[in-house]
Amino acid sequence: MAATPTFAVPSSFLGILRLESEASFHVAGIPLDIGTTNRSGSRFGPAAIRHASRMLVDGDHPHWWIDPAGLPVADIGDFAIALGDIENSLALIEAQAAEYSHLIALGGEHTISLPLLRALSGRIGEPLALVHFDAHVDTWPDNFGQTYAHGSVFFHAIEEGLINPARSVQIGIRSPVQKDVYEWTLDKGVTIITAQDVHESGPQNVAQRVTGIVGDAPAYLSFDIDCLDPAFAPGTGTPEIGGLASWQAQAILRRLDALAFSGMDVVEVAPAYDTAEITALAAATMAWEYLAMVGKQAG
Ligand code: MN
Ligand code: MN
Numbered sequence: 670m671a672a673t674p675t676f677a678v679p680s681s682f683l684g685i686l687r688l689e690s691e692a693s694f695h696v697a698g699i700p701l702d703i704g705t706t707n708r709s710g711s712r713f714g715p716a717a718i719r720h721a722s723r724m725l726v727d728g729d730h731p732h733w734w735i736d737p738a739g740l741p742v743a744d745i746g747d748f749a750i751a752l753g754d755i756e757n758s759l760a761l762i763e764a765q766a767a768e769y770s771h772l773i774a775l776g777g778e779h780t781i782s783l784p785l786l787r788a789l790s791g792r793i794g795e796p797l798a799l800v801h802f803d804a805h806v807d808t809w810p811d812n813f814g815q816t817y818a819h820g821s822v823f824f825h826a827i828e829e830g831l832i833n834p835a836r837s838v839q840i841g842i843r844s845p846v847q848k849d850v851y852e853w854t855l856d857k858g859v860t861i862i863t864a865q866d867v868h869e870s871g872p873q874n875v876a877q878r879v880t881g882i883v884g885d886a887p888a889y890l891s892f893d894i895d896c897l898d899p900a901f902a903p904g905t906g907t908p909e910i911g912g913l914a915s916w917q918a919q920a921i922l923r924r925l926d927a928l929a930f931s932g933m934d935v936v937e938v939a940p941a942y943d944t945a946e947i948t949a950l951a952a953a954t955m956a957w958e959y960l961a962m963v964g965k966q967a968g
Contacts, residue, residue, distance in 0.1 A: 678723040680716070682775070683738040683957065692743035693967065694960060695769045699748045701758050702939075704780035704818035708906040714938035714952070715747055715775040717904075721946050722953035730961035732923050737960035740967075745769075755817050759784040767792065771963070773956055776936030778906060779807060779819035782891050786831040789889060789932050798836035798886035799823070800879060800925065802896035802918060804909040805844045806861065808854045819906075819937070822891075827857050834858035836886045838879050840921065841867060841896035844909045864896075864912050872917050876924030883928050890925075890933035892918075892955050894948060902951050904943025915951050922958050926966060933959045 678684035682696045698715025705711065729736045748765045751757035763784035766772055770792070774785055790797050801807075805820060808827070812818035817825070826832045834857040843864040855861060860882050867875055895905045898912035935952045943949060 675723050675727055678726055680720050680723070681744040682719045682953075683722050684726050685738055685742060685744045692741045694740060694742040694771050694773060694963070696742060696744045696773045696775065696956070697748050697765070697769075698746065698775045699750070699762060699777040699781045701750045701762070701777045701781055703753060703755055703758075704812070704815070705778045705906045706812050706818060706820055708939055708942060710939035710941045711776055711778045711906060711937055713940045714777055714936070717940035717943065717946070717949035718775045718935070718938055718952045718956070719744070721949035722957065724950060725953060725957045730957070733961040733965040735961050735964050737957050737964055740960060740964040742960065755780065759817060763788045772932045773960065774934035775952070775956065776934060776938065779822050779891075779893055779936045780817060781936060782822045782934055783817065783825055785932065785934060786826050786889060787829070790831040793887050793931060795887065796830055796833040797931070798883040798888040798928075799826070799832045799838070799891065800883060800888060800928070801837065801839045801891045801893075802841050802913075803839060803891075803893035804841055804864070804895045804912055805893070805907065806839060806842055806846060806851060806854050807893075808859075809850055827859075832889070833886065836883050838862060838882045840875060840879070841913050843911050844907070867913055867917055867921075872920035873924065876921045879921070879925060880927050885929060887931050888928045890930055890959060892933065892935040894935060894937045894952050897951060902948040904939050904941070904948030905937045906939050907937070915954070918955065919958055922955070922962065926962050930959070930963055
């Protein structure tokens with residue numbers, strides 16, 4: 670057993686206090702939420718996720734048999750943003766992210782993925798494969814007239830050549846959406862696996878499809894917590910019913926270890942709408958799942 674009870678562990682991610690830049694994995698909070706189209710408040714997401722993550726420090730991951738807190742991972746605190754200014758915030762986030770080779774970002778809303786993808790694809794020198802869990806396609810060309818906001822992240826990522834649509838897959842999709850936006854996404858070559866597809870075909874089948882689509886390309890995982898059903902993640906800005914159970918997301922993630930992941934984010938946790946920390950704990954657990962998997966891969 671850990672020497673410190675979980676509730677007394679410091680409120681960093683998994684209680685990690687190391688700040689050294691030579692760590693292999695870096696956890697950063699990104700408290701940007703001004704690109705939210707509905708309920709705001711995910712600026713408080715990083716703190717809530719870190720706080721909830723302390724439940725995960727009293728043993729090994731029971732599938733990978735590795736303790737993510739024991740990996741060479743540093744919690745580097747929160748990135749600076751430009752208060753009230755989305756475009757300057759994106760520029761700041763990109764510049765800070767460019768310093769790190771393998772970043773695990775705690776949102777904030779989904780707009781943060783755009784500068785993270787700009788930084789990572791720039792660093793790697795080619796478009797990334799994308800594994801995107803979400804209730805929403807996030808490929809709207811704009812959000813109520815706003816060019817950069819959380820519903821347009823992957824529209825811009827595709828238009829800027831940051832991701833390779835043929836190696837990109839969205840999982841859990843189910844929100845209302847204009848048919849032309851949905852079809853634009855498919856026409857670009859993105860694979861959409863709806864929430865209903867997940868329920869009816871099962872996580873094993875979904876993971877197999879994702880693995881086939883992504884192949885050996887350098888990959889990025891973007892986990893919008895609203896891919897989960899509001900029963901499992903009520904604390905979010907744009908909830909949609911009919912979503913994944915948290916176990917389904919875990920069962921898919923644990924089967925993606927053949928992929929060459931280079932970074933991940935978990936976004937859209939808005940603690941003010943949460944109940945008993947279940948959304949924050951779900952988000953912390955997805956980051957922990959990811960760390961355990963890539964830590965195991967790193968050997
Ligand atoms: Mn999203
Ligand atoms: Mn969403």
